[in-house]
Amino acid sequence: MPPRVGLFATCLMNLFRPNVGFAAVKLLENAGCRVEVPQNQTCCGQPAYNSGDFEATRALARQVIEVFEGFDYVVGPSGSCMATIRKDYPRLFADDPPWRARAEALAAKSFELVSFLTDVRGVQAVDAAYPGTVTCLDSCSGLRELGIQAQPRLLLGSVDGLQLAEMADTEVCCGFGGSFCVKYPEISGRLADDKLARVAETGAGTLVGGDLGCLLHLAGRMTRCGAPVKVFHTAEVLAGLADGDGIGGAPEARQP
Known part of the structure; x- marks a missing residue:
């Protein structure tokens, strides 16, 4: 069975360069993945996090976790967004064990696009x-x-x-x-x-x-x-x- 990959469609990609999304889907499908783009995904929360608005970030993070946790992998064409999911989400819920566990589980299967292709899929x-x-x-x-x-x-x-x-x-x-x-x-x-x-x-x-x-x-x-x-x-x-x-x-x- 091909892995089911949720494409994290970044805000800048959606607004300024949709071609990056088409390229990501093509590369992932060529690597043997089944790609889906959830329509109810949101911003990862990085701008709010960097500005110190942690409550807003947690609200966005919960939405992202709920949308993507059913996929085998979460892949995005952005090092900064995927670093937010991989590194910052678990820290955001340090005092909330149930959500921290969900954040850590999502972080473990979330990757930047090119590193996923080479390091996970062996391209x-x-x-x-x-x-x-x-x-x-x-x-x-x-x-x-x-x-x-x-x-x-x-x-x-x-x-x-x-x-x-x-x-x-x-x-x-x-x-x-x-x-x-x-x-x-x-x-x-x-x-x-x-x-x-x-x-x-x-x-x-x-x-x-x-x-x-x-x-x-x-x-x-x-x-x-x-x-x-x-x-x-x-x-x-x-x-x-x-x-x-x-x-x-x-x-x-x-x-x-």
Whole structure:
């Protein structure tokens, strides 16, 4: 029996980049999974949690747990959202044993998309093509909380025609940080400009990453600066669904 996977459809994916969801479903089905997208799912609660509104976060967490606990796995195309479910949910219910047990059970079967493909399903290669030079962004949540770094590079290395060019300081924050970029715009902008400089040094025509918040942040900065780089979620490239405009709408041609 194929595993029954509930796709956690993130807020940013729904609002700004539904193509990431289509790519996620394609990759999961190619990996032998039966995918469902629950219609009554909500935000994971990360914005409320980061703002200190733990009551609101607990209400959202209960909804997510109830919706997804019947699946074999919960998979989402976002390191930050899945880190919230995996790491923060059990802490939220530290003083509520019944809900903590449910949160821990959900956390144990919840994964970021690319790490699920490689680490759980054993996927080593994908059937996709993307002619061009690509550099990979490591988001803070995915890297530091979930240990996601080698997994996307493994699968990107199997994409026909794709050349991977590593940027310097890839582990340094891009400046998004959720509400951080709103509270501290000057610092956020400086970090974004530093990251764009590292991207430019690679000569890559495309930037990919696993968190839409970071990608939207950098794509917006690139658009304002006129940088000729396309931005895609890693899943879009791996699924062969990166033929249209990049994130932010910039339709610049790929560079060799």
